[in-house]
Amino acid sequence: MATEMPDLPVLHAALQTATLKCSERCLYQGAKWAAELLNSIASPPSTPTSLPPTYLHPASKDPAEAALEASEFSTFLLAKSYFDVREFDRSSHVLEKCRSSKSRFIHLYAKFLAGEKRKEEGSEMVLGPMDGAATQNKEVPAILAALETVFADKEGDGLDWSEDDSFLLWLYGVVLLKQKNEEEAQGALIKSVNLYPYNWCAWQELAGTVGSLQDLNNILMSLPNSIMTNLFVLSTNQELYQTGDSIHSQLTDLLAFFPTSTWLKTQRALLYYHAREFEEAESIFDQLVKSDPHRIDYLDHYSNILYVMERRPKLGFIAQLALTTDRFRPETNCVVGNYYSLKSEHEKAVQYFRRALTLDKTCLSAWTLMGHEYVEMKNTHAAIEAYRRAVDVNRKDYRAWYGLGLSYEVLEMHYYALFYFQRAAALRPYDSQMWQAMGQCYDRMNRPGEAIKSFKRALITLNSQSPNPDSHPSAVGEQRGFDPLILHQIAVMFEKMRQPKEAAKWMEACMAEEENVGVTTTTGQARMWLARWEFVNQNWNRAQELANVLCQDGQEVEEAKALVRDLRSR
């Protein structure tokens, strides 16, 4: 990942053109992103006194194409204005006979959006019978066919691919993704970003095809040498929950270029969030909100952070803020839903998440959060469906996988649950919660061997200096800072496997954790177990010792007293 940092004026001009190109092609989100980045450049070059004419309509660099564009200019303007008032079919129809790349793009893109709109209308209510795979975008095959002919013509005529074709390729990728044809889509998208790297929409779609770190590394070589690649790698890493120092340093490098970029700052906050460093994440979001209170993007993530921190008043305030900006944004409704969820008003929370989904069916966090709410409301089946939709939208959401697993556990379908826990653990390999859940799942399925492995894996958390859990437990014990619960569970597993000696070692380790976390129920149980163990082994003195400690305080006083009485009788 050693792309060169581009020349500032060049970058400046490139981003300006990108914004214009995107907005000309009605890629509003891409234009917005590019413009934001453009305005966050540290020291913009001195402003020219007048804009070059190409700024109004960035024509193609290819003269033949430019001539074509010029001849179709009026039609294009008509179509664009139809598009802007959301008359997609009309816009598409107007451009039917146009030949230029730009016109073709608008023609097909409008068709695609019209199809999407009809699909939305057809799918009726959220989680209703028509929602989901039952309703498809019916324009997709036609668009695909049209694009393929265009590309085939190009190949046939032996023409070069130009910058303008990158948008067509992007559309091709999007359409392929709709058909779940990910490999080809990835290829198309990589080609698209290579032709024109400043279309953020293409990068985003590309990120959608990257399911793991492995995938990312695979495609890394075929990406263009541009600062956009850096940004892409950064955001993809963030989405893959990579929180290492290298990512942070990369981010710091980029921030040097774009010091005021809210997007980059948000990435930083999300990195902290994934690393469960909530205070830092919160303070970054705080500043962002203060500097730009009209911004709603990523506020749902902020609300998640506040939710985990249980900062209710603040969450309420953020909800107010989002509300005053726009009541009909999915993010706003997610924030409000989170607020109600924190107040344990789950019905209302679900109502707001549904609202968010009505506004945008691909709103990932809303699906996941709605799943959580359904779990709270003991509506497991609805929860499973919501989670399922979440992972359909984005397979990288470990919370949805984990939620699916938990739901199936509630239904006592452990084999299913195991699969989902595995998926979750694959996404978050250093999150002990996932492994623990997996271990418990194995335990329920009477597979203590695998359970022990899972629990041992759970001991390796992100912050600890990764001792090797396979080594001797006493060695583990010396490395302080483990969850006694997991240690206890491992011991119990060993006991189940009739390996009491191993179990005793883990129990000892568990008890030793008292030094770090104090006396808990779990350590008490471990001590009790050990006392009995020593009793059986006729190690009276130690048994006495342990039992006496238990008699003083602890949950199992009665049992301990009985043991002491037994000991005295010996």
Add this chain to the structure above:
Amino acid sequence: MSRYLTPGKIALLVLVELYAESRFPNKAVLPVISFVIKQLVRPKDTTTFILGLDQIKDVTVNEPSTVVGRTIFDLLLMELWYINSFDALHTFFADAQIYLRDPEKQEPSPGHVKHNKRRFISPTSILGCFIRRAGLEFSKLQFHETNSLWGAFVRFREPTLSLWKKRKLGAGPMSFDANLKGMTMNDLLVQKVYGKLDGSKDWTVSTDDVERLLEYQVETMQRLGTRVPDETQLQLRKMLSTDVPISHLRHYVNFLNSWRSGDYPSSFDSLHRYFDYTMHSRDRTFYQYALLNLAILQADFGCHRESVLAMQETINTARENKDMACLNFALSWLYHFHRAHPQDCPDVIASRMERESLQFLKAKAKEWGMDHLLSMAYLSETRQILLGGDSVPAAFESLLRSSHINVTHQIHNAQGSQILLQSTLWSRLGVSQLAWLNCELFLSKYDNGSPSEDLVVALCRSAYILSMRGRFDEALDRLEQVDQEALRSLKIYQYWASYIGLIKLRRAVYRNEFAAAELLLQQLTSSEQVEPDCALETSIAKIELQMRTGNFVAAMLHCNQVSAELVRDRADSYHKVRLMILKAEIFARSGRAMKGLSTAISAASMAWKARFLPVLFYAFNVIATILIQLEEYNAAYKMLDSIMPQVLECEDAYLTAQCFACLADGQVGLAGTRKGVSRAECLGRALGFIDRAFSEYSRVQDVYSQKLMMSRKIRIQDYLGDKTLRDDAVKMYRQVEQGREGVNPGPSPFRH
């Protein structure tokens, strides 16, 4: 738009909480809690609709609390400012529900030591209902609505910031929201979230408040029959300016208002609009009530036939829906309508009304426990007895029954009709003092909560009785004292105005101001909407006027016409008898005494049978006049002489004057048959009678009769040869003549 909750309600809730936590000393409980309850229950006056902090402050600022040195208002402020974020508002509402739990039954939780002292508010009490309703309404709110409520609350509380700063160190302009610590008002974020609050009037008024105001208005209008006072209309406009959704009841208020003001098209329109809007929102169908209103409305505007048809439909619908209350009311109304306008009732209705008469209504009212209807039925019975001229004791019995029901069941708005009817009864029995007293009693003791119409009727009647005694100016003064608010209702105004016209007309007739009388008469008869009793009095005045101008033919024609109408309408026999006597009088005056005699005698016998005493005396007077014309002086004199005490009791100045004049005529006639001392005696007596007649005439300012009396006196004195006395009489005659020309005739100087 707010359904129920407003910042004011939050403040009330805080007060209730303070009360529940026993932070009020006993002395303060009564004033503060009664203030709170006044805001929650059905309103009694118009002050309780827009609740501001100032109102609360007035009540609480002087009440010490259990915390030394703090008033309840201080505590209230403290609690209000502790709600320091949007989230705290949620918590506040959630916590309020605790007070509904019985502390005895609840095991003490270690975290809530302070609740040990708290009072238990029963969930079914007014305060309990308020807490529950507030909690429910709050949880029903959508998020953005909650946000608006919070914004309104921040604005509501803001004026007390300076007070709060004194109590709490470190409180600043940003302390209204804990999330804004360390920011200033100019921060972008603050501007964004709270910038739009200034001057916004959202959520200061709730639909509930508006509905309460409208309901109160409807109730007042229906009970008192007045229009919307300007003050209330202003308040309503103020409320509606806050974007609160308009309740459908508003159309009903509009309907009542335009009905009272006599605006037929818009009242019709509003009524239809109201029922169109409420059709879907109520589970019961209200069709019969729509029809009922429509029928009454049409009757009021004189579309009698339409009205009867609508009422018939009402009865059918009410029967179908088994709505007994509506059915009984409709039947009762139709019964009265049938009584009042028999010519407009189709035969079907008329025959049914005969069948399902009062007995039926009474039985129904008793069966359904509708006391009001029962009381009205008894009154109707009384009225019917009076109309038929039947037994007076029976009438009194029914009247007493009605009165008993009114008193025992506290039916205030039937009180008026009952007392008025009683007054009528007394005046028919010739005890005008009692009749007048009844009216005055009603006016002074029942003016609160009685329909304005009854009040105005009583006022008019009392003034009319005064005018009968010749005290015209006093009567007119009395009429001017009417409540101006009541006059805004068209019907009432017309009634009142026609009484003023009537009194003036009578005065003009007595004074022989014929031009003025003609004008007044024209005005009075031009309006169609005149109460029947008023119209009759006008007709009688007209006949008198025609007699005075000597137009006996026209008078006779008119008299015949009116009595034919009365017969057709099966009207009050009292009036019929009066017209008979009037007819006899016309005959007597026009010199065809014999023709009038039989009419007068039959009228007298009818009047005697029904105990219409003033009419009876009037008949006697006419008979005596006729007898005198027939030269039966002794009979005439004796007859009148025997009834004189009772005539005086009637306090009808004109009647009294005429009787005295008649007596004088009788004496003069007798003097003609006697000789010597006896003749002089008779003439002396005649002189005495003339004097008294003169004084009575001067009361009613009947100049012509006064002069007549004086001229008779002059002649008798002349005959007796007493020059000085004769000259005195001449002088007086001149004076009367001059006084007539004066600007203000005033009470005659010869009254006593």
